[in-house]
Amino acid sequence: MTLSKKTQRIRKFLSYYAPYKGLLIADLFSSIFIAALALILPVCVRYITKDVLENGTENILATILQMGALMLAIIVVQTGFAMFFDYKGHDMGAKIERDMRMELFEHLQKLSFGFYDSQKTGQLMSRLTNDLLNLAELYHHGPENLVIYGTQFIGSLVILLHINLKLTLVICLFLPFMAIYSFVFYHRLQKAYARSRSRIADVNMQAEENLSGIRVVKSFANEELEIKKFSAENSYFYQSRANIYKNEALHFTVIEKFFTQLITVAIIVVGGIWIAGAALDVPDLLVFILYAAYLTSPVPKLAFMVQQYQDGLSGYRRFREIMDTIPEIRDAENALEIQITRGHVEFRNVTFRYNEEQDYVLRNVSLDVQAGETVAIVGSSGIGKSTLCSLIPRFYDVIEGEILIDGINVRDAALCPLRQQIGVVRQETFLFGGTVMENILYGRPGATADEAVEAAKKANAHEFVMELPNGYDTDIGQRGVKLSGGQQQRISIARVFLKNPPVLIFDEATSALDYNSEKAVMDSLRTLAKGRTLFIIAHRLSTVRSADRIVVLTKEGIAEQGTHEQLYALDSVYAKLYNTQDL
Template sequence: MSPKAKKFISYYKPYKGLFFADMFFAIMAAAITLVYPMIVRYITNTVLVQYEMNEALQIIIKLTLVMIGLIIVEFICKFFINYQGHVMGAKMEHDMRNEIFGHYQKLSFNFYDNQKIGQLMSRVTNDLFDLTELCHHGPEDIVISLIKFIGAFVILLFINVPLTLIVFSIIPVMFIFAYKLKSKMHLAFKRNRERVADINAQIEDNLSGIRVVKSFANEDVELVKFHESNGHFVESKRNSYFIMSVFHSGLGAFTTLINVAVIIGGGVFIVKDIIQLSDLLTYLLYINNLVDPVKQLINFTEQFQNGITGFDRYLEILAVEPDIVDSKDAVTLTDVKGEIEFQDVAYQYNDTVAEVFRDINLRVRPGEYVALVGPSGVGKTTMCSLIPRFYEVTSGRICIDGTDIRDISLYSLRKNIGIVQQDVYLFAGTVMDNIRYGKMDATDEEIIEAAKNANAHEFIMELPDGYNTYIGQRGVKLSGGQKQRLSIARVFLKNPPILIFDEATSALDNESEKVVQESLEKLAKNRTTFVIAHRLSTIRNAENIIVLTEDGISEKGTHEELLELNGIYAELYNMTNRK
């Protein structure tokens, strides 16, 4: 058994009882359909021929009651199959969706740097929709079809062997026809899914950046781009519909051919007195029981292709191994003092050959306030992102309180680091919900205290519903300064010993910057703090200013010491002042 098949079957294990019950009722339903034509044959061949009218009538009434009972049992079987079977499929889809979402949480920034969010969303939603039908109908259709097919074949042989052989000379050709189209359908459905994922990615990109679109009056440009990708999807669909049309038309032609062969062959056999008219009638009834499972099995091929292409794309993501994981003997950080040391650290992105920086050697004392400055693109943000292991060092090592961060559990490491970024991300929800993200079990009083420390309480109380105000997707109802203060309140609530401020005030106006700067300085008190500075005036009081260039650390010292040095920092500072 292939690993993919084993993986697929593993999702049935939690629902074994439901699965076997579904199979039992499927077998019952299939068996019942084989009984009806036999009853018809018994009536036409035996009851109407061998019994007097009154006695025959009584037998027919009894058989009618039997068939009504069978109809009730069949109804119960099919109800269970359609209801509980679909529920089982939905539960399996639920488990798969949980698994892939959990896997997304484990993947590092390197993975997300090269992915489109809409594409990833499509793996969690669209790609798994058809799996519900496959998980439910797949085993059930195979069991029902085999029982019907084998049962009908045996009964037809019993009725008339030559006529059965005529029918079975056509069925293999029917299977070969379906098999030939199988690979083409697989490719067509896979292409459809890729096109849907492209559309999802474009929609997500457009709607996330709708303010930029409107500010540049580029709605028509976006429409043209969307129409183009939507057109590609239609072309992809047209190709798959062409293959499906050939597929279904061919199946219909083969079904008609089988019926024609039975009628002609049966007619010839009646003329030659090889078969009775009543047997031919029964034979024609059983032909449906023979052809239907063949069509069902072949239709299952289409369903299988639909579901398995989604499952393939699902497995592609699960196959991506997280490149940053806990070491075997990872320890938990306790009593963190906040000493951080970079030892010969170098880093380069996976898809590049040049290093972002190299030979970084830096020791930061507990509670020290360190500023990182330098030209754009020299790796200031990347250097700070190495501390919480959002990226992994290419060489060298980073230690916290003397312990290599690769020997610390990721959960423990990141719980002890607070990050305030320039691009604040707030979740759709209330003010209270967003601050509580810093400590999920925090009380309302703790949240209010954190907001006060971040200079956010006053503006929050002016909102329509105070802390229970809904702030919209990404906090669109708040100003930049307000959003930034909420993100600072979140970190106050987290209360970590190590802080990273990534150009936290660079996008704010002067008034907002002053308020946020006060909040940041209050937050940084007695904590080891890294500040990535865009406006050098905000870091004049830093205890240690690190000047980063493509060659690594070029200068370090206090503001006054670096100005005296009259080097890169002095040049950057004078340039900023001239502006």
């Protein structure tokens, strides 16, 4: 990463403090006061032990009590500041976390299908949750730890130099060795934390995948297989954490238990020798030990600080990876607010592939679909039927050629208005957790309950909905698991009825249904298709016999097109497909 990019990233990192500048300043001032007040306490101890007790003064008892009252007041004020920055500092971190999570979620909504084709849901969830939680801790504790420990280190160093220069230099002899030792393990821990973060994302992914597909797991009695798969990911995560703990032990335990106590021993031994030689007095040695603790106290706390910085910065890098991903499909400059009045759809020499590593799915496909026409797209599996229709609402962009709706190139149309006027019913019906009413209203959030009920009636869904325990207020479970496949499809069709789009795409939506469910769905579809341009993608050719036109897609492109009777009479590709299914 170049210096300019690093600078930009740092500025962007700091920019999240901007809405809370006042809170940040108050938090930092509290930290400064806490550190400064802590430095005053040893001065009070020195005053009592040296100026009062050793040198003697009038009213010794009163003076000691006065100093005790002052020290108590300092502790009370220090506690007040600590309570403020502990509460408000965490609150600031939580607000930044909220803002960043919202920003990330909004950006995820903008990313194209191509992005999600190569991503794992569990890992994206980890970036939305764990990564940002660690970032919140960094945004809170990062600045205040630097201020507190920095103030204590510099302040205690200046005071120690004032008390005894030579003894301070004895302490300073140890600091380079501590710094070098910390530097070496810093880089080891950096890699270990990054590996651990990746592993926990894999654990989340495995768990999310298993829980989403738990019915498939149970239907195949593959619980043991899933346990083994999860156990493997869980073990990898444990190994990554064990590696962290090993490096933390080698780093922080040596720093805290060896170096810091070695410094204390050195102060006592050297100070004792100098006291014996009358070069130092006991009160100064006592105060020196207290301030030396402030000087070295940040080092043992590196265990917490480094982990926090590593977790936070690793999370921020992963956050930026998503935020820096530019949506492949986005509005062109001066994009048109398209208004589809007719629904005339034209493909002109369309060529497409998903990425450069894969073969072309479509090559030079041209197709002219008139307004209000019902066109069925048929062909063998994987030939590109769904892909062709996914290009209409720009879920993907063509590599070559163009797609026009009412004479307007879809690339020139604003995405939101374009997609609002195209209805899609997929084979994999997705219903959201909630009630039947909430799922139908998803088609047009501003619609009324009466309009939703009317849409359900047109979709042949009203009758079965009224038989549910609470009618339209019945909770259907996550992804609609409490409904049958046919019921789910009719709810999804009702959603499209409510949307009322001029162009419809019906993507193999009945392939997994039984005869009765399929008949109900197809009846709903015929009602929905009146006066609209309809694309039907189907494997069951019996469901598309009544289409105005059937288009047969092969690897070479469109092999033939016409009505069922025309194509069957040709006794070619379509006839062979139809006869195979009829058998």
